[in-house]
Amino acid sequence: MAAKDKGKIRVMKSKSDTSGNRNRTFQTAVDIPAATRTAMIALLNQALADTSDLYSQTKQAHWNVKGIHFYQLHLLFDELAALREGEADEIAERATELGGYATGTVRMAAASSRLPEMPTDIDNGVDYVQALVERYGIHANNARAAIDTSDEAGDADTADLFTEISRQLDKDLWFLQAHVQVS
Numbered sequence: 318m319a320a321k322d323k324g325k326i327r328v329m330k331s332k333s334d335t336s337g338n339r340n341r342t343f344q345t346a347v348d349i350p351a352a353t354r355t356a357m358i359a360l361l362n363q364a365l366a367d368t369s370d371l372y373s374q375t376k377q378a379h380w381n382v383k384g385i386h387f388y389q390l391h392l393l394f395d396e397l398a399a400l401r402e403g404e405a406d407e408i409a410e411r412a413t414e415l416g417g418y419a420t421g422t423v424r425m426a427a428a429s430s431r432l433p434e435m436p437t438d439i440d441n442g443v444d445y446v447q448a449l450v451e452r453y454g455i456h457a458n459n460a461r462a463a464i465d466t467s468d469e470a471g472d473a474d475t476a477d478l479f480t481e482i483s484r485q486l487d488k489d490l491w492f493l494q495a496h497v498q499v500s
């Protein structure tokens with residue numbers, strides 16, 4: 318250590334300090350107006366938080382489900398979690414394509430997610446399916462709203478991404494809901 322640096326301590330940001338400079342943007346050749354890109358980056362980062370949360374909650378169900386239908390549900394939940402993981406990647410990359418900073422850590426997701434937490438007092442398959450139906454329903458409807466938001470903002474590519482995600486979520490919601498659906 319150089320003499321002039323003696324006594325200086327490099328201060329790391331506290332783990333509770335998540336403000337940083339997460340709203341910074343980067344120059345890009347993408348010709349979408351800056352205001353539109355800023356709005357889309359915020360929309361995408363919200364979707365990233367929700368998607369990452371739903372990924373982890375689906376894995377939670379995959380690991381903890383019990384009952385006579387254990388193996389079928391264990392496999393189904395894993396397939397659904399893998400889809401959410403892929404979507405999170407696409408959403409985060411769209412945010413950075415638009416010159417944004419992707420806020421994608423587990424802590425960032427937990428701080429921003431719009432989904433309720435998975436209850437810890439359930440075990441059987443029907444209860445896990447019901448809990449996921451509730452969360453997938455919220456998430457699928459949020460994705461549908463994001464299509465309109467990005468379409469109205471004039472970002473057809475982000476609208477297309479949310480359209481693809483929305484279509485998959487509706488299918489996955491059906492896969493879950495069919496286990497418990499009544500007329």
Ligand SMILES: [Fe+2]
Nearest residue numbers: 379380391395
């Ligand atoms: Fe597994």
